[in-house]
Amino acid sequence: FKARWWALNKVKTVCGYCGTGCQLTLGVKDNKVLTTVYDENQGFHNGQLCTRGRWGYQFVNSEKRLTTPLVKKNGALQPASWDEALAVVSSRLKEAKSSPDTLAALVTPRLTNEELLAFRKLFKDQLGCDNIDHSAGYAHSALTAGAKESLGYPSSPSVVADIQKTNLLLVIKTDAYDTHPVVGFEINLAVKRQGVDLRIISDKKGKLSRLPDATTYVHKPGTELALVNAIAKVIIDENLQDAAAVELINGFAAWKASLESVAIDQVAAQCGLQAEEIKSLATDYAKAEKSLILLPTGLGYPGHGKELAQALINLALLTGKVGKEGCGALILGEKNNSQGAADLSIHPTSGGKGAQAIIAGCAAGSVKTLFIAGENPVVSYPNRKQVEDALGKLEFLVVQDLFLTETAAKADVVLPVCSFAEKDGSYTSALGAVQRLNRAIPAVGSSRSDFQVLNDLYAALAGTPAFSDVNSAFQEIVATVPGYAGLSLDGLGDNGIVRPVSGKSSFVTVASTVPAAEPGKLALVTGSALNHSGTLSVYGEGPMLVCPEAFLELNREDAKALTVKDGEEVLVKSATGELRLKAKVGSRLPQGVVFAPYHFANASINTVTTGSAVTWVTVGK
Ligand code: SF4
Numbered sequence: 001f002k003a004r005w006w007a008l009n010k011v012k013t014v015c016g017y018c019g020t021g022c023q024l025t026l027g028v029k030d031n032k033v034l035t036t037v038y039d040e041n042q043g044f045h046n047g048q049l050c051t052r053g054r055w056g057y058q059f060v061n062s063e064k065r066l067t068t069p070l071v072k073k074n075g076a077l078q079p080a081s082w083d084e085a086l087a088v089v090s091s092r093l094k095e096a097k098s099s100p101d102t103l104a105a106l107v108t109p110r111l112t113n114e115e116l117l118a119f120r121k122l123f124k125d126q127l128g129c130d131n132i133d134h135s136a137g138y139a140h141s142a143l144t145a146g147a148k149e150s151l152g153y154p155s156s157p158s159v160v161a162d163i164q165k166t167n168l169l170l171v172i173k174t175d176a177y178d179t180h181p182v183v184g185f186e187i188n189l190a191v192k193r194q195g196v197d198l199r200i201i202s203d204k205k206g207k208l209s210r211l212p213d214a215t216t217y218v219h220k221p222g223t224e225l226a227l228v229n230a231i232a233k234v235i236i237d238e239n240l241q242d243a244a245a246v247e248l249i250n251g252f253a254a255w256k257a258s259l260e261s262v263a264i265d266q267v268a269a270q271c272g273l274q275a276e277e278i279k280s281l282a283t284d285y286a287k288a289e290k291s292l293i294l295l296p297t298g299l300g301y302p303g304h305g306k307e308l309a310q311a312l313i314n315l316a317l318l319t320g321k322v323g324k325e326g327c328g329a330l331i332l333g334e335k336n337n338s339q340g341a342a343d344l345s346i347h348p349t350s351g352g353k354g355a356q357a358i359i360a361g362c363a364a365g366s367v368k369t370l371f372i373a374g375e376n377p378v379v380s381y382p383n384r385k386q387v388e389d390a391l392g393k394l395e396f397l398v399v400q401d402l403f404l405t406e407t408a409a410k411a412d413v414v415l416p417v418c419s420f421a422e423k424d425g426s427y428t429s430a431l432g433a434v435q436r437l438n439r440a441i442p443a444v445g446s447s448r449s450d451f452q453v454l455n456d457l458y459a460a461l462a463g464t465p466a467f468s469d470v471n472s473a474f475q476e477i478v479a480t481v482p483g484y485a486g487l488s489l490d491g492l493g494d495n496g497i498v499r500p501v502s503g504k505s506s507f508v509t510v511a512s513t514v515p516a517a518e519p520g521k522l523a524l525v526t527g528s529a530l531n532h533s534g535t536l537s538v539y540g541e542g543p544m545l546v547c548p549e550a551f552l553e554l555n556r557e558d559a560k561a562l563t564v565k566d567g568e569e570v571l572v573k574s575a576t577g578e579l580r581l582k583a584k585v586g587s588r589l590p591q592g593v594v595f596a597p598y599h600f601a602n603a604s605i606n607t608v609t610t611g612s613a614v615t616w617v618t619v620g621k
Pocket of ligand 1: 016
């Protein structure tokens with residue numbers, strides 16, 4: 001970068017990519033973020049950052065940033081003033097107020113807590129709209145909804161420090177290094193320095209599988225629930241449960257009865273594992289003095305997220321491993337403020353539509369007006385054609401974003417908003433830390449913070465704004481959101497504060513679903529590529545250097561049978577669409593399984609996904 005060290009203005013803030021919530025120091029000159037500064041005294045991670053945090057900030061000053069509002073005129077988006085754009089949007093929202101069922105709103109959990117509250121105030125309180133959701137309802141919001149039913153709060157019962165204090169770490173999926181790299185570093189340290197016994201349940205091997213003595217149980221895609229329920233069944237059959245803990249928890253008898261028909265040999269065959277592997281994993285998990293479950297997730301995992309979280313929490317409750325040091329479960333949301341969105345209840349209340357139902361409602365014509373803050377469903381939601389067709393049926397679409405995304409290009413009004421480097425406020429990490437975000441540069445172009453836009457729209461409808469400033473929004477959070485009492489923005493300091501959680505635990509019965517295989521087809525699983533995050537990281541130089549394009553990963557044997565060579569272009573086809581991708585041949589995947597990352601708009605794997613836990617595809621040339 002073109003600046004002397006001493007000439008940089010250094011601003012401490014929080015990384016805007018993933019739920020790990022690493023603190024970082026931005027190096028700023030001439031109103032541009034030029035670098036991130038290493039500070040070994042910063043954060044639980046001692047200043048360590050992954051490629052995204054260290055080299056992914058360039059999207060802040062990207063040439064592609066939107067700098068002025070756009071309003072559709074004569075079929076094309078044209079530059080407009082903020083007054084004009086907000087007048088068009090507020091007049092449409094006023095009309096929708098009389099029939100709030102026809103209105104829906106989606107928001108990215110990359111927004112600050114205060115912005116998420118402003119979003120909820122506008123749509124729920126002012127417009128009476130229950131059709132709101134975040135993160136597609138597919139990933140972290142499903143997991144935290146599961147946690148809420150099981151634990152009484154929508155959050156992890158454990159903290160990051162538990163990784164170093166546990167004896168046995170059970171990780172679900174191998175992607176922690178891809179989705180939450182600094183958590184991956186923590187696992188690395190725990191295994192190498194503390195001798196933690198690392199077990200991994202996953203449909204593919206990953207970087208974590210290469211750690212010393214790690215055991216990876218590679219199961220058939222979509223069979224996780226059956227596997228976790230079978231582990232519980234072994235623990236009960238072997239009488240390894242913590243009887244005293246179980247007695248205090250609701251729902252044990254019904255849940256135990258639901259497991260009676262589980263036959264370990266049969267589940268092992270369904271999962272592609274040996275019965276002995278399931279038995280020894282169950283025994284070791286239950287007998288370890290301290291066991292911790294880690295569930296890092298990305299938007300690329302559709303299907304049974306809620307049930308998976310519940311099945312895993314059942315295991316922790318059964319063995320009395322919730323609420324103890326080095327024990328419990330860590331649920332890691334993909335986006336930087338996924339946990340804040342869960343804490344602030346940014347999801348539909350009963351009767352409202354979640355993200356999947358909102359898209360279906362657009363297609364059916366029952367949702368006529370859709371407001372999207374920062375999400376890019378055309379690329380990140382399953383079944384791209386269905387999403388595009390659904391959005392095409394809307395009467396009015398508003399998108400506020402940093403970029404003219406594939407979704408924004410379809411909007412009637414586009415509102416340019418600020419990046420994390422241009423905003424004040426707070427994020428809540430997946431590890432439960434409420435952390436202070438500090439503005440490092442002024443707004444790029446005429447972009448405005450999501451907070452200002454949502455607050456201005458509220459004022460246009462209500463006559464007065466919802467909040468006088470970001471601080472007053474935080475004070476409302478403190479007064480209304482469990483665990484935030486007593487906090488203040490200034491009081492968060494440089495290190496943030498881990499907010500407490502409490503609730504009443506219950507065993508939740510979860511059905512052991514196993515997807516039916518389609519003969520002659522390959523099981524497609526999607527997820528995160530190394531150093532990417534959502535659809536934002538494609539604007540960062542570091543992530544694009546590490547992984548510049550989409551690919552389809554195949555097992556060597558499958559590639560041989562299909563006569564496909566590494567680097568060759570292949571045609572992937574499913575019931576919903578087809579796509580050409582470059583083949584990546586390796587040994588990470590079991591036979592019969594293919595993998596693709598979902599971040600890339602120009603070769604979006606969601607063109608072929610169906611929204612189920614497994615999409616069955618054919619691969620040809
Ligand atoms: Fe940022 Fe997540 Fe990387 Fe930490 S692990 S630097 S929060 S992207």
